[in-house]
Amino acid sequence: MKVTAIIPAGGYGKRINAGIHKQLIEISGKPILIHTLEKFQNCSCIDAIIIATAPEILLEVENMVKKFNITKVVEVTIGGNERQDSVYNALQMMVYHHTEIVVVHDAVRPFITCEKICEVISACKETGAAVLAVRPKETVKLGGENGFVEKTLDRNSLWLVQTPQAFYYTILQQAYKKAYTDSFYATDDSALVERLGIKVKVVEGLYENIKITTPEDIEFARLIFERNKTTRL
Numbered sequence: 001m002k003v004t005a006i007i008p009a010g011g012y013g014k015r016i017n018a019g020i021h022k023q024l025i026e027i028s029g030k031p032i033l034i035h036t037l038e039k040f041q042n043c044s045c046i047d048a049i050i051i052a053t054a055p056e057i058l059l060e061v062e063n064m065v066k067k068f069n070i071t072k073v074v075e076v077t078i079g080g081n082e083r084q085d086s087v088y089n090a091l092q093m094m095v096y097h098h099t100e101i102v103v104v105h106d107a108v109r110p111f112i113t114c115e116k117i118c119e120v121i122s123a124c125k126e127t128g129a130a131v132l133a134v135r136p137k138e139t140v141k142l143g144g145e146n147g148f149v150e151k152t153l154d155r156n157s158l159w160l161v162q163t164p165q166a167f168y169y170t171i172l173q174q175a176y177k178k179a180y181t182d183s184f185y186a187t188d189d190s191a192l193v194e195r196l197g198i199k200v201k202v203v204e205g206l207y208e209n210i211k212i213t214t215p216e217d218i219e220f221a222r223l224i225f226e227r228n229k230t231t232r233l
């Protein structure tokens with residue numbers, strides 16, 4: 001089965017506000033986007049990669065892909081206003097790059113491993129839809145009115161969802177079609193698939209697979225890269 005990764009890289013990073021698109025911030029000598037792409041390039045479970053990025057950095061991203069020899073990239077397309085729009089644009093490119101399985105992964109989660117990518121794909125092959133997720137480490141409360149706690153949630157049935165998320169192409173395409181018909185927006189792809197009544201399998205993720213979101217995440221990311229460099233020696 002052919003597996004294509006979609007890498008949404010069309011955001012800016014307002015919460016980090018670094019003066020450049022956060023996926024282009026250099027850590028350990030390379031842009032975050034390249035660190036992420038290299039994980040997919042060097043993973044035998046992935047056949048092709050499609051990137052959706054902001055129009056103002058599209059040329060820069062294309063040049064980076066060439067410079068760092070990310071040869072699995074078959075298309076760099078324009079992203080949209082929301083993450084969902086960026087993934088949708090990339091999904092439309094499958095008309096030219098036929099695939100059976102689609103794996104969506106945030107450009108700003110550079111600590112993913114090939115092992116976890118392959119695990120999510122295997123679960124998807126069995127079930128049609130699978131996501132990576134970790135269990136909350138802390139007690140989780142539901143907020144009520146005026147800053148008071150409504151109640152304490154049962155942690156054992158909660159998951160913090162990450163990417164990659166893998167789907168049969170036909171399922172994801174149908175989920176996106178329905179979402180746009182209903183003007184429905186969500187923060188991840190599996191939420192659209194759930195609306196079709198399809199069960200999404202959870203694969204245990206990695207706490208280290210952070211989404212670089214706020215300024216302290218950049219500091220965490222630098223530390224993880226430094227540690228990885230030393231442990232590899």
Ligand SMILES: Nc1ccn([C@@H]2O[C@H](COP(=O)(O)OP(=O)(O)OP(=O)(O)O)[C@@H](O)[C@H]2O)c(=O)n1
Nearest residue numbers: 008009010011012013014015081082083086107
């Ligand atoms: N219109 C958008 C918004 C986000 N993304 C991508 O979706 C992933 C997760 O987005 P996140 O980092 O949460 O959002 P950003 O929009 O990049 O950050 P912010 O909300 O702080 O501006 C990132 O790889 C980001 O580039 C995208 O492709 N298109």
Ligand SMILES: C[C@](O)(CO)[C@H](O)COP(=O)(O)O
Nearest residue numbers: 083106161162163187188211
């Ligand atoms: C898709 C995602 O990475 C799963 O955690 C996340 O939902 C994206 O979050 P965002 O901050 O809403 O872009």
